[in-house]
Amino acid sequence: MHGSRPNSLDAFWMPFTNNRGFKAQPRLLARAKDMHYFTPDGRPVLDGTAGLWCVNAGHTRDRIVQAIAHQAAELDFAPTFQLGHPLVFEMASRVASIFPQGLDQVFFCNSGSEAVDTALKIALAYQKAIGQGSRTRLIGRERGYHGVGFGGVSVGGIGPNRRQWGPLLPGVDHIRHTHDPASGTFVRGQRECGAELADDLERLVALHGADTIAAVVVEPLAGSTGVLVPPKGYLERLREISTKHGILLIFDEVITGFGRLGAATAADHFGVLPDMICCAKGLTNAAVPMGAVVTRPEIYDAVVQSSPPGIELFHGYTYSGHPLAAAAGMAALDIYAEEGLFERARQMSQPFGDAIHGLQGARHVIDIRSLGMVAAIELEPRPGAPGARAGEVFHRCFDSGLLVRYTGDIIALSPPLIIERAHIDEIADKLSAVLASVE
């Protein structure tokens, strides 16, 4: 027979998945509503991760569903190269209005990975535009996750994500990560010491010369690597050092954007203004793929004004500002505003943090970290089998009706911001039972 069997699981090469393991023992999600997924046989699974840190307002919200349906019938697609459609301009204004003051220009793309690569390219274009063309070096951070484009992987700092792809972008370096269990475990929120870790940027300036460095990109709170909360004063210091040396500071807020920490952005939450913010995920409540880079107007002005007449930035995607994404995004922003979900996240972070930190002392747990509506529970790895214990916890949670995420031996939680106290209790109870049952 030619090709794969109809209706089999063979043909889909699954992303970031143990394909052999999954296909031997598939776990499928068929439907979703608000805080729950449902399996094909109708079993509810409480969504402890907002899908992949993205469904901030909960699943299949009517307003978003209707906005997408209406838009699909009205204007299914329109190019944004040398043309425009009204909704995308409105969406850009709305995003700018809820992002920190001083970040006003919005470039749309379709994912977090594209947002990061776009921001890195804008950084290079900006430096060139202001006569700093020698600044071509890009700095990331160890353990950072910035998606899967060659730019994002190059500045990213998670070993396995890098090792399959050869030399990556030239001229990239990394500052050290902020994880330091020796300075304390089971810390709720930001730990007191560690601001000086930002001084590692000075080390790279001394090594390479500031005049070679275009930008530094960090996740204000590192998500995918296992929820690393920045120490107090760290982001402020990074801002100071980057400003001092003319290096653009990019916050990758693909996870933290749109309420996750109890404010529209982590920049707001921490009170630190970067030069650009990358976002995606919650931008449309994940109902239609969309990403964006939001920049200081000076960056836009410099690139646009310094260019000869014609196209100023040779970058863009067929689907930049896709009408369906813009419609879903506007509806998502309406829900966030009308239901006060960012404020709600701030309030619920207290009982959420209480419940998750209440798992201190549970079997295998060696650390718990949390901030806003994000938490990580780190488990002691099984000797010689890193990740196996957390993998088993993930599977058992799913079978008991709870979706969590795991990376290495870290269980991550980031539930939709519409979560109720009963859901928080259910997450803690189920996790506690599963941890007790796993060897």
Ligand SMILES: Cc1ncc(COP(=O)(O)O)c(C=O)c1O
């Ligand atoms: C901080 C960060 N940046 C970038 C990305 C990549 O986003 P996407 O998977 O939409 O390309 C992610 C995805 O989790 C992320 O967490």
